[in-house]
Amino acid sequence: MRYELYYWPEIQGRGEFVRLALEEGGADYVDVARRRGYGTDAMMKFMDGTRVKRPPYAPPFLKAGRLVIAQSALILHYLGPRLRLAPRSEADRLWAHQLQLTIADLVKEIHDTHHPISSALYYEDQRPAAKRYTREFWRHRVPKLLGYFEGVLKNGGGTYVFGRKVSYVDLSLFQIVEGLRYAFPKRMKRFEKKVPRLVKLHAAVAERPRIAAYLQSEQRIAFNEWGIFRAYPELDG
Amino acid sequence: MRYELYYWPEIQGRGEFVRLALEEGGADYVDVARRRGYGTDAMMKFMDGTRVKRPPYAPPFLKAGRLVIAQSALILHYLGPRLRLAPRSEADRLWAHQLQLTIADLVKEIHDTHHPISSALYYEDQRPAAKRYTREFWRHRVPKLLGYFEGVLKNGGGTYVFGRKVSYVDLSLFQIVEGLRYAFPKRMKRFEKKVPRLVKLHAAVAERPRIAAYLQSEQRIAFNEWGIFRAYPELDG
Structure with missing residues (x-):
């Protein structure tokens, strides 16, 4: 196919x-x-x-x-x-989907750090609201959401959400860590000590041969200021 | 079960x-x-x-x-x-799920009309941002999102998304119309003429015997100012 x-x-x-x-x-x-x-x-x-x-x-x-x-x-x-990136049981597959939907909710909130009022307006036209949104996001939402995934990894006991075998959820969590490091280098550096399992998962995914090759290829589009993750230093506290 | x-x-x-x-x-x-x-x-x-x-x-x-x-x-x-509230084919079931996920995205945006900055802050502490968010929401997002569902109904040609048989997507679209009427009575009244099929779907769902009985029962919690849909007259333009 x-x-x-x-x-x-x-x-x-x-x-x-x-x-x-x-x-x-x-x-x-x-x-x-x-x-x-x-x-x-x-x-x-x-x-x-x-x-x-x-x-x-x-x-x-x-x-x-x-x-x-x-x-x-x-x-x-x-x-x-x-693609052999999902667990086998129905209960685990439903849970993987729920985890991914929670990641999608987080992605929307990450987007809203720079566009809290409207995607139809320029960032420059909603900068004060973006600063305030971002402050609250890092105060409440990042600890709660990344804390949830850290707990999931702690519960599971392995490197990945479902243990030793990687799933699409792990790949997405890699992307979340990678993106937050790009967009909020200072804030993320301070925060990472609270989520050591997520940091370890990120490193493990980055070292997987196919992912490593992809990340170095021209196929991987660089982060930029049109996407979800945007590096505006003034939002990085 | x-x-x-x-x-x-x-x-x-x-x-x-x-x-x-x-x-x-x-x-x-x-x-x-x-x-x-x-x-x-x-x-x-x-x-x-x-x-x-x-x-x-x-x-x-x-x-x-x-x-x-x-x-x-x-x-x-x-x-x-x-519950016999989904279509039969895999393609239709996947599409129903996609429609429902798009409704979930809309629900988040409706919530953000009164809490654009943070759910951890009171509405009163983000009122100017809420006014601005709401204005943009009704200018761009409602026409785009409800317009999409109106197009889906037009394409389908029936009262419901999948024709004559009701699905969970229809029940959720009923709730969207019902909630927007509660939260934004003036804005919604002006807008409804642009989505006649959604209005008709709402009426058809409301008349279904089980739904009608539920809506009149004590089981149905009344709309209030703690939920997704909140009636703040100052946001109703």
């Missing part, structure tokens, strides 16, 4: 959680909107309800044969078992 | 999307935290990682036999086929 991933070509964004799974799973896939001379036209076509029976609301979405699946957590729920 | 729903007993909140499905599906269930003399203790116990193998991050969560399932959209994805 050759998968087709549809996502904005200039950013990691929410698509990156899917890309990491496709890479670690050794999937045969095309990152459609990044094909030379192709751009985002093919992607926009899918969101036009007059042409597609089940139009997705927004990218990323995955085409798998005749299926079109949107929402990053749902894409991973679908891909997980197929 | 007797389901156990765990959610805050004083509000509709995210739990209400699950309650509506349990009611329409005629499920045997207990709303655990609302049992007299019981309160939220049993609920908190589940979130304590030292006692539960797969702790949920937050309510609502559902206990189904030995499974514990959190995140409202995932609970509905699980319950849908069991």
